[in-house]
Amino acid sequence: MRNEIIEICNDITEIRNDITEICNNITEIRNDINEMRYENKRIEKTISDLNNNINRAREIFKDESERTGRTISDLNNTINRIHETFQSENKRFEKSISNLNNGINEKPNGCILIIIRTKQYAYGSNEETLWKEFTSLVDQKRISEGHSLNSMFIEIASKNSLAPRTVYNFYHRIADLQEVSVNRIKKWVIIESLAANQYVLD
Structure with missing residues (x-):
């Protein structure tokens, strides 16, 4: 048990x-x-x-x-x-x-007579002449088209691959421009002179 x-x-x-x-x-x-x-x-x-x-x-x-x-x-x-x-x-x-x-x-005795005079700025030899012609054209267009100076600077700059400040500086002769900028302004002056039938050849 x-x-x-x-x-x-x-x-x-x-x-x-x-x-x-x-x-x-x-x-x-x-x-x-x-x-x-x-x-x-x-x-x-x-x-x-x-x-x-x-x-x-x-x-x-x-x-x-x-x-x-x-x-x-x-x-x-x-x-x-x-x-x-x-x-x-x-x-x-x-x-x-x-x-x-x-x-x-x-013909000289016709209805239209183009006056031919020298434009030294067209060949880059006289920047003073270019500046005078540029300011003259800008002022003429500003008055005839009723634009302000600033709007003219903007228009010129946009058509010529420039900065508005560059155009402003050249108009007021504030600073010397680079050659490429001067050449673009020359082109604009020549075209505007042609448009006004003022362009002349050497």
Whole structure:
């Protein structure tokens, strides 16, 4: 009888150990489950962040694409305006040349007589003469067309690839200009003189 009791006690101890092991296993499983849940949340957050980054990248690309499209459109419009201005100036120049040739071909006793005089500024030999002719033409156009000086400076600058300040400085003789600027002003003076039938040859 005593041996049976001892055996039963041993069985109970084994059962207790088994229960303890099972509890430990359950705890490990719970820990694994919690770890998996945490990992799943981390993966879910990573996916969410990735989606947000993709959406932001799409928005940035869309904005950049629209901005690039607007820039290209503005550039095309600017090129078209420059081309139209060039064509207009070219037609005006050709008309002035035609008028000049017609006038020169007239007989002295005809209706038109072109007065021929020397224009040294046309060949770059006299900047003083160029300045006098320039200011004279600017003042004539300003009065006849009802423009202000500033608007004249802006108009001349835009048609000759100059800064309005450069035209202003030359008109008021504030500073010496670079040769390229002087040459562009010479071109304007020659064209305006032709338009007024005042241009003369050496």
